[in-house]
Amino acid sequence: MGSRVEAGLIARIFGAICLSLLATSVAATCRDDQVHLRGDWGEARFRVEVADTGASRATGLMHRDSLPQGAGMLFVYPRPQVAVAFWMKNTRIPLDIIYMDSAGRVQRIAHKAIPYDETALPGGRGIQYVLEINGGLARSLGIGPGTELRHPAIGEDAAWPCE
Known part of the structure; x- marks a missing residue:
């Protein structure tokens, strides 16, 4: 016994x-250098550079010849924005631009943004985070509205908080 x-x-x-x-x-x-995304399609992880200052957000991924698969840039604003729009001026790489609210939930995606195009690609109101990844990846993975992003920059409102 x-x-x-x-x-x-x-x-x-x-x-x-x-x-x-x-x-x-x-x-x-x-971690600061990674984002995780999840949805009914599954999960994905990207290595990211964080653009959280005015200067780094203004430069973004401009003037680069490539972006490794599995990499991206996370734009972090201090609070939800009244209106967020991106453009592709001086950007050589086709990108998917994923717009998220303060909880890290995807609200809109600009798929396969065209290099050098100066047309504004609006994300809408209340956007606080924007993830840029290689063009076409969002569709191929199934990332869409409602997908949740996890990253330490997302505060207490996080739909998928860091633990």
């Missing part, structure tokens, strides 16, 4: 250790 009690105790301790390691692993994946 003593061995059953010991076995049960060992199993509970082992389970607690595994849960602790899993929680640490999940928390460790929420």
Whole structure:
């Protein structure tokens, strides 16, 4: 009978250790240089540069010849904006421009924005985060309105908070 009690105790301790390691692993994946997206289509992760100053947001991905697959740029505004619009002036790479609200929920996507095009691509009202990735990836992955983004920059309103 003593061995059953010991076995049960060992199993509970082992389970607690595994849960602790899993929680640490999940928390460790929420980093400044990565975003995670999830929706009914599944999940995806991108390595990102964060543009969170006026100067870095103004420059964005302009003047670059390529963007590695699995990479992107996350634009972070200090609060939801009255109106956000991007354009492709001096941008050489076709991009998907993903506009999100203060909770990190996708509201709109400008698919395959055309390099050098100066046409404004509006994201709408209440946009606080914008993710740029290689053109065509959003559709191929299934990213659409309602998709949730997780990143440390998203505050207490996060639909998918960092833990």
